[in-house]
Amino acid sequence: MTDAPLRLVVADDSVLLREGLIRLFDEAGFRTVGAFGDAESLLAAIPQLQPDVAVLDVRMPPTFRDEGVRAALDLRAAHPGVAVLLLSQYVEGAYAQELLASGSGGTGYLLKDRIASLDELRDAVSRVATGGTVLDPEVVRELLVRRTDPLASLTPRERDVLTLMAEGRTNAAIASRLVIGVGAVEKNVTSIFQKLGLEDSGDDHRRVLAVLAFLQR
Missing domain, CATH: 1.10.10.10 (Winged helix-like DNA-binding domain superfamily/Winged helix DNA-binding domain)
Structure with missing residues (x-):
């Protein structure tokens, strides 16, 4: 009997990117149980969907600043069993630092360019799901410079x-x-x-x- 696939929820205001992520996750052997265009909708659905990993864009409606980070922090506080993987177009070390400030595992921060590699995306999701910490090399370099x-x-x-x-x-x-x-x-x-x-x-x-x-x- 094989293990059940990891259950994922996705939040990104770009429909194209959301659909692309769902296809990649499916190809990687994961199961996407919910996809949303904003962080609030994702948070509201967590109790019902009971995902293993939440994948969130950093900047989403309404302000397109740090909604994904705020949602990730709320999610870790209310549902510590759900791992979090943030995606961003930019190297935003301050956001990564804030997410990791608690020192807890099951968190990740990748640049969106990394999702072009199915193997890297599969590895990142799998590692945060098992309590690991995944940081994009560019983010690590910024943290080191700090x-x-x-x-x-x-x-x-x-x-x-x-x-x-x-x-x-x-x-x-x-x-x-x-x-x-x-x-x-x-x-x-x-x-x-x-x-x-x-x-x-x-x-x-x-x-x-x-x-x-x-x-x-």
């Missing part, structure tokens, strides 16, 4: 490892991306935590959340 001084003691290699950790990558994935051994990644991770004064819990997901908490404070 914290330049505290990160001054890190070596270039440690910065590379930290960036990939903040994206939610495992040690094995980091090793593959940087073409180094897993042991070398582990040594860099240990050094990063020592330099930043962060406790190494031994759990990859908890390490990512700790790094994000450091970037946000």
Whole structure:
């Protein structure tokens, strides 16, 4: 008996993008149980639809500023079991930082350009659904720039490892991306935590959340 597909709800004021996302989610093996043109409609439908993941545009009616972020924060507070993936056309590090401020998992922030890759979108949805944290590399870079001084003691290699950790990558994935051994990644991770004064819990997901908490404070 196979596991039931993840249940998704989508909110985006663009009909074309909504329909495109639904097709991509269907192709990725997910089930879209609701699609909405604004954040308020999505929030109202959550209790009835009981989705696993909510995918929201950052800017939606009525003001086209931060409705998606506000809705994501309300959703996490009222329904912490529902993961949230925000999509944006722009690198808006402040919004990502606000969403991640609680330090809880099951959250993600991607640029809309990333949805052109089915594999990346499938991976992002799957990871937030299981409590992971997914950040677009461009957003991670902006968060790192915001914290330049505290990160001054890190070596270039440690910065590379930290960036990939903040994206939610495992040690094995980091090793593959940087073409180094897993042991070398582990040594860099240990050094990063020592330099930043962060406790190494031994759990990859908890390490990512700790790094994000450091970037946000």
